[in-house]
Amino acid sequence: MTIPFNKPYLPLVSLKYMVQAARSGTIAGNGKYTELCHRFFEERFGFRKVLLTTSCTDAMEMASILSNIQPGNEVILPSFTFMSAANAFLLRGAKLVFSDTLADVPNIDPVQVEQLITPATRVIVVAHYSGLACEMDRIMELAARHNLLVVEDAAHAIESYYKDEPLGSIGHLGTFSFHETKNIISGEGGMLAVNYKPFLERAEIIWEKGTNRAAFHRGEVDKYGWVDIGSSFLPSDALAAFLYAQIKRFRKIQRKRKWSWWEYHEQLLPLEEKGYLTRPVIPQFATVNGNMFYITLPDKARRDALLHNLNQHGIQAVFHYFPLHSSHYFRDKHDGRELPNTDRFSDTLLRLPFFYKLKQKEIEYIVKTTGEFFQ
Ligand SMILES: *Cc1c(COP(=O)(O)O)cnc(C)c1O
Numbered sequence: 001m002t003i004p005f006n007k008p009y010l011p012l013v014s015l016k017y018m019v020q021a022a023r024s025g026t027i028a029g030n031g032k033y034t035e036l037c038h039r040f041f042e043e044r045f046g047f048r049k050v051l052l053t054t055s056c057t058d059a060m061e062m063a064s065i066l067s068n069i070q071p072g073n074e075v076i077l078p079s080f081t082f083m084s085a086a087n088a089f090l091l092r093g094a095k096l097v098f099s100d101t102l103a104d105v106p107n108i109d110p111v112q113v114e115q116l117i118t119p120a121t122r123v124i125v126v127a128h129y130s131g132l133a134c135e136m137d138r139i140m141e142l143a144a145r146h147n148l149l150v151v152e153d154a155a156h157a158i159e160s161y162y163k164d165e166p167l168g169s170i171g172h173l174g175t176f177s178f179h180e181t182k183n184i185i186s187g188e189g190g191m192l193a194v195n196y197k198p199f200l201e202r203a204e205i206i207w208e209k210g211t212n213r214a215a216f217h218r219g220e221v222d223k224y225g226w227v228d229i230g231s232s233f234l235p236s237d238a239l240a241a242f243l244y245a246q247i248k249r250f251r252k253i254q255r256k257r258k259w260s261w262w263e264y265h266e267q268l269l270p271l272e273e274k275g276y277l278t279r280p281v282i283p284q285f286a287t288v289n290g291n292m293f294y295i296t297l298p299d300k301a302r303r304d305a306l307l308h309n310l311n312q313h314g315i316q317a318v319f320h321y322f323p324l325h326s327s328h329y330f331r332d333k334h335d336g337r338e339l340p341n342t343d344r345f346s347d348t349l350l351r352l353p354f355f356y357k358l359k360q361k362e363i364e365y366i367v368k369t370t371g372e373f374f375q
Contacts, residue, residue, distance in 0.1 A: 001365055002314035008180040008187075009356035011249060017241035029234030030214065033241040040247050045159075045166040047174070047193040049200055051207050052240055053233045056155045056177030056190035060088035062233055063151045063173045063192065065206050066199050067123050069094045076116050077125035078108045079325040080342040084175075085125045085153050086324050095120070098325040100339040104281045105129070106349065109341070110138040117146050126171070127153035131291035132282060133162035136170045151175065154193075158183050159254055160289035172196035183257060183291055184246040186239045206230040253356055257290025260358050264293045267367040276374045292354045300347035307350055309373045315366050318351050 021027050034052050041050045053059040069075070071093030077085050079098035086096055099112045106129040113124060124143055126134040134152075143150045150171035154160075157167035158176055168174025173196065178189030194203045204214040210230030215221050246253065265279055272279050277295045282288060297303040303319065310317040323342045325334040352366055 001362070003316060003353045003358075003362050003366065004355075005316040005318050005351070005353050006181050007355040007357055008185055009246075009253065011245055013248070014242045014245035017245050018238050021238045021241035024237075027236050027238045029232075029236060029240075030208070030217065031237030031240070033237050033244050034234070036244050037240050037247060040244075040250075041191065041193075044250075045169060045193075047166075047169050047195060048197065049194045049203065051192045051194070051203060051233070052235050052243070053190040053192055053207075054235045054239075055084075055179065055188050056153070056175050057084040057088065058231075058233045059175035059190045059192035060084045060151070060153065061091065061231070062203065062206050063175060064088040064092045064094070065229060066173065066194075066203060067092075067149050067151070069122060072120060073122040074118060074120040075123045075125060076113055076121060078127050078342070079323045079339050080106050080321055080345050081127040081129070081153065081324065082155065082321065083324055083327070084155075085127070085151070086330070089123070089125075094122075096324075096330070096333075097121075098323075098334065098337075098339060098342075101129075101341045101345060103341050105132060105283060106341075106345045107132065107134045108139075110135050110142065113139065114142055117142065117148070121146065121148055123149045123151060125151045125153060127155070128157040128160065128167050130280065130294060131156045131158075131160040131167070131287075131289035132280065133157075133160060133167055133286040135283070135285070136162045136165070140170065149173070149196075155179075155182065155190075156291040157289065158291075159250075160291070161287045163285050168193045169195055172199065178243055178246075183289065184243065184250060184253060186235070186243040186246070189235055189239060189243060192233075202228065207233045254290060256356055257354075258288060259290075260354065260363065261288050261290045261293055263360065263363050264352060264367070267363060268295065268370070271367075271371055271374065274374070277370075292351055294349050294351045296345065296348045297350060298348070303348045303350055306370065306373050310366070310369060313369045315369060316353055317366075319346075319349055320351065321346060 069092040152171040154168035155177035174193035216224035
C-alpha cells in the first residue's frame with residue numbers, strides 16, 4: 001500500500017465554476033466569485049472584512065505593510081513555523097525576535113513573548129499550529145498593555161476556535177492559506193482577515209496596487225488613482241471560482257477531516273499509553289479543525305527511524321519545521337538565545353498522511369505499521 005502525504009481534493013464542480021467565471025468575461029481579481037468567497041467567510045466566521053490573496057504569504061505581506069513597520073521596529077514571532085511571516089516583516093525592515101514555543105504544544109509561549117517586549121516592539125505574530133489555538137487572552141492582554149498589533153498566522157486554522165472565537169478573528173489581522181496542503185484549497189491562495197476597523201480602508205488600497213479602485217468600483221469615488229503603497233495581492237476570479245467549489249463543500253470536507261483526526265487520535269492511544277509516542281495535546285480552550293495530524297517521539301533518533309520505516313512501508317510521513325532562528329538564512333542574525341522547545345519539536349515531531357479522502361483502512365495500516373516499528 002502506498003499512502004501519499006497529501007492528496008488534494010479536486011471536485012469536478014471546480015471546473016464548472018471556473019468556466020462560469022471565464023464565460024462572464026471578467027476573470028481579473030475582485031469579481032463575482034471573489035465576492036461570493038468574501039461573503040461566505042465574513043458571514044460564517046464574523047470576520048469584519050476579508051480579502052482573498054494569492055497566498056497566505058501575500059496576506060502576511062499586507063499585514064506587514066498595514067502594521068506600518070519601519071526599519072528597526074521589532075516583531076516577535078515563533079521560530080517553529082513557516083517562514084512567511086518572517087519574510088514579510090523582514091521585507092519592511094523589521095528586526096525579527098524569535099520566541100520559543102510552549103513545552104507541550106508547538107505554539108508560541110506568552111511568558112517568553114512578554115520577556116521579549118522592548119520599546120521597539122510593534123507586532124506580535126502568533127501561529128496556531130495544526131489549528132490548535134494559541135493562548136489569545138494572554139497575547140491580546142500583552143498587546144493592549146504595550147500598544148502592539150497582533151497578527152494571527154491562521155494558515156492551519158480555518159474553522160478552529162479559541163474559546164468561542166474563530167481563529168483569525170481575534171488579532172488585529174489574521175492570515176489564511178488555501179495552498180493545496182490546507183483544509184480548503186485553490187492550489188495557491190490565501191486570505192487576509194481585517195478585524196481592526198482603522199485598517200479597513202487601507203487594506204483594500206494595498207490589495208489593489210495602492211489604488212482606491214475598490215472604492216471606485218462601489219461608486220464611492222468618481223475616479224481612481226494611486227493613493228498609497230501596495231502590490232497586486234488579489235487572485236484572479238477564476239481561482240476564486242475554484243475556491244468557491246471547496247466552500248460549497250466546506251461542511252463535508254471539514255466533517256471528514258475531523259473524523260480522520262479523531263480516528264488517528266483514538267487508534268494511537270495504546271501506543272501513547274506504552275510510552276512510544278505522544279499525541280497532540282489539546283489545550284482546554286482550543287478546538288480541533290482537522291488540519292493535520294502529528295505525533296512526537298521521545299527523541300530525534302526514534303523520530304528519524306520511524307520516519308524511515310514508514311517511508312519504507314509506502315507511508316509518506318514527513319517532518320518540519322527547521323527552526324527559523326537557526327536556519328541557513330537567519331542563524332548569524334539571531335541574538336543567540338537558545339529555543340529548546342522549538343528545537344525539540346523540530347527534532348521529534350512527525351506528521352502522518354492527512355487528506356480529505358484518507359480511508360479508515362489507510363489510517364489502520366499507518367497505526368499498525370507504527371505499532372510494529374516499536375515491537
Ligand atoms: C502554509 C503556511 C503558510 C504559507 O501559506 P502560503 O499560502 O503557501 O503562502 C504560512 N504559515 C503557515 C503556518 C503555513 O502552514
